[in-house]
Amino acid sequence: MNEQPDVVVVGAGPAGLAAAATLGRHGADVLVVDEQQRPGGQIYRQPPAGFTRPGRQAKAGRALLAEAESTPNVRWLPDSTAWGVFGTRAGLDDYAGPAPGPGRIRVGVHTPDGGRVLEPSALVLTAGAYDLPVxxxxxxxxxxxxxxxxxxxxxxxxxxxxxxxxxxxxxxxxxxxxxxxxxxxxxxxxxxxxxxxxxxxxxxxxxxxxxxxxxxxxxxxxxxxxxxxxxxxxxxxxxxxxxxxxxxxxxxxxxxxxxxxxxxxxxxxxxxxxxxxxxYGFVPSTELARQAGCAVDWRPGEGGWVVAHDAWMRTSVPGVSVAGELTGVAGAEQAEVEGRLAAYGTLQALGLLDADRASALARPVRRVLARRRRFAAAVLSRFAPAPATLGALVTDETVLCRCEEVRAGDIRQALAEHPHLGTANAVKLVTRAGMGLCQGRSCAPAVCGLIAAQTGRTPEQVGTFTAQPPVKPVPLDALAAAERHA
Ligand SMILES: Cc1cc2nc3c(=O)[nH]c(=O)nc-3n(C[C@H](O)[C@H](O)[C@H](O)COP(=O)(O)OP(=O)(O)OC[C@H]3O[C@@H](n4cnc5c(N)ncnc54)[C@H](O)[C@@H]3O)c2cc1C
Structure with missing residues (x-):
């Protein structure tokens, strides 16, 4: 196996496990990066080694885990955070950006042994979702x-x-x-x-x-x-x-x-x-994909901003695919089948699977996906939070950005004083909302919702905060490794 893998998969939940197992089975060298100590993601989260009573959900994921863990060519980087994707469009060192393309992808990772920069030919992002903060x-x-x-x-x-x-x-x-x-x-x-x-x-x-x-x-x-x-x-x-x-x-x-x-x-x-x-629901973790330059769509019924993709789960950036919750919140079963489709698409790009064989393998997977999508749409349309309720709970004194302690009243005042402000990034520059450690993960939905309500703009016009590296807090050593690598 090469030191640099053919494919890096970020996330070892149902989507990442299915993608890794499928890629490895067809001969790709795969490296799975996940910030948890054990694979499984949110729903199939495994208790630490030594815990003797795994819950029902941990047991439900065992077949998929066993499939991925027993597949040749799949390596694991647990307890490791992917903090930035560079080279595809924009990064710390090439902001103007050369033409995107496979072979130019670089992923900054913080591991227990220090910072590393991975240079795969293809990247599959399956970073899941997080709870919608209200x-x-x-x-x-x-x-x-x-x-x-x-x-x-x-x-x-x-x-x-x-x-x-x-x-x-x-x-x-x-x-x-x-x-x-x-x-x-x-x-x-x-x-x-x-x-x-x-x-x-x-x-x-x-x-x-x-x-x-x-x-x-x-x-x-x-x-x-x-x-x-x-x-x-x-x-x-x-x-x-x-x-x-x-x-x-x-x-x-x-x-x-x-x-x-x-x-x-x-x-x-x-x-x-x-x-x-x-x-109240989930927000897709699109930060790494947005940093790579992948196009996103606004889909309020599926968690907000989701990563746009084609039928093989390929994003608008060559070499970068997505699967699971960051394509729209829809549950573990849909995540798993999307992971397999992303693998078939990536295998074609790597020349490890021809188009006819990939289409034949994907056919039954697509049928399952269609069923899962119908079910997810029926559930999500019933349980979507009512904007009237959520907006009414916030007073001027309510802190929206916990990292920078910015209150709803501060944002309302900034909008009143600067009527030209109308985008998430402009409000961030004036108020510091979204500039803290969490990079806006816990305040973006509320801040963007408030800007839209206050200015009468659509969510698409307001946008969201630019996903700056590092997407999660990492030691300076991780950034230094990227600098050494450049
Ligand atoms: C907190 C939470 C609890 C949930 N509980 C349930 C439940 O009880 N029942 C149910 O049906 N559904 C539940 N869901 C939804 C369900 O987990 C998802 O539908 C399903 O797990 C989606 O699979 P996925 O592979 O897309 O993402 P996930 O399973 O979320 O896997 C994503 C993985 O990516 C890793 N990751 C993310 N960012 C990075 C990064 N930058 N670097 C390295 N690794 C990273 C995470 O550690 C995680 O292991 C829950 C979701 C969340 C967020």
Whole structure:
């Protein structure tokens, strides 16, 4: 195997595992980079070695993990962060950018042994998604977490980050996480959905969409049974208005919303809890793809900005493919089949698979993909957060950018003082929102939504923050390695 791989896959979730296994089986040298210690991604997250009781989801991923781990030609770089993609269009050292093309891709990686620069012929980005952050008064208090974050405590470490849990938001993940908490011995005080119950009533098209996705429906039904047995109340048409506590969360103020998502006066109630887990949906991790120069599309029903691709999952940048949640949030099963398609496309580009054979192999995969897409679209259209609700929760005092401590009022004031401001990047330059350690991951949706609401511009006109390297915090040593390599 060459020291530099043919293909770098960033992300070892369902999409990355399927891509790596398929690429390796057809003779490509593959290096999988993932910041977790063990492969599996979010849903198939494996507990640390030595933990003896993996959960149901960890077990569900074992077949795919075994397939990838037993495939020849697949190497692993765990505990390693890909922090930048260069050479495709723009980078630290070639901002004007030579013509893009395979062979020019460089990926900056921070590993436990220091910084490295990988130079593959092709790159498959499968970096997944993260929880959609939703600001409201008190959301920065210790004890206010995302549902995915709470789940990570339970799945990765077998830990409960508190005693009394309220789960709120609008995504079906809330049911799964609540059931996992109950199974782990937690007290779940309440699960609150912002939607009204009639959103759950299936229509004929939904029944068609459910065909072939029995596994997901069974997972939801099992979670509901667990919650019913534990007598956990599940409320609809209910949102968190504010979180309270001196040094840490001790209660939340909940309120009812009408069927249009508008807060109903006089319906507030205080609920005691020390953890609030929020699950409003997911945002695709498009940072590395955007840094590479890949075109993106605005698809609010699929998480916001998603990476544009063709039928072989190839992006607008030669040599760079995508699969999984960064093509639109749609679940693990779709991620896996997209990973296989991305591999077939990449194998053709590398000359390891001819077009006829690739088309024949892809045919059954495309049929599964069509079914998964129908199911994902039916679920997502029901559980999309209502903009009316989310926008109404923020006051002028609410911090939107936690890294730089920029409040909603600061952004409103900047827009009022500088009427020409209208894009995310312009507002970032004036207010510093999005300039901190997280590079805007936790504030971009709220800041961009506020700019659009305030200026009357469309989300496409507002855009999002430029994805600057490093996309995640890494030591200076990682950047120095890239400098030495240049
Ligand atoms: C927190 C969370 C919890 C979820 N829980 C559930 C659930 O209970 N049930 C369910 O059905 N769905 C769940 N989902 C959705 C589900 O995980 C996804 O649909 C599925 O995992 C998508 O697969 P993927 O391969 O696209 O991405 P992921 O599984 O998210 O895998 C992406 C991988 O990329 C790695 N990565 C990202 N950026 C970098 C980088 N810069 N450098 C190196 N590695 C990187 C991550 O560590 C991760 O391992 C959850 C999603 C999230 C975000």
């Amino acid at each position: 600001p409201f008064p008190g959301w920065t208090l210790p004890g206010v977490l995302t549902a995915g974050g709470v789940q990570t405590f339970v799945k990765a470490q077998g830990l409960l980050p508190g005693h009394r849990f309220v789960l709120a938001g609008g995504h079906p993940l809330l049911l799964v996480v609540a059931a996992q908490l109950v199974d782990a011995g937690a007290r779940v005080v309440e699960v609150a959905f912002s939607q009204h119950p009639r959103v759950l009533l299936p229509g004929p098209r939904d029944l068609l969409a459910a065909f072939g996705s029995a596994g997901k429906l069974a997972e939801g039904a099992a979670a509901l049974r667990t919650l019913r047995r534990a007598r956990v109340p599940i409320r609809f048409g209910t949102v968190i208005r504010s979180a309270h506590g001196d040094d840490a969360l001790d209660s939340v103020n909940m309120s009812r919303v009408d069927s249009g998502g508008v807060l109903m006066p006089g319906t507030e109630r205080i609920v005691g809890c020390d953890v609030l887990a929020l699950g």
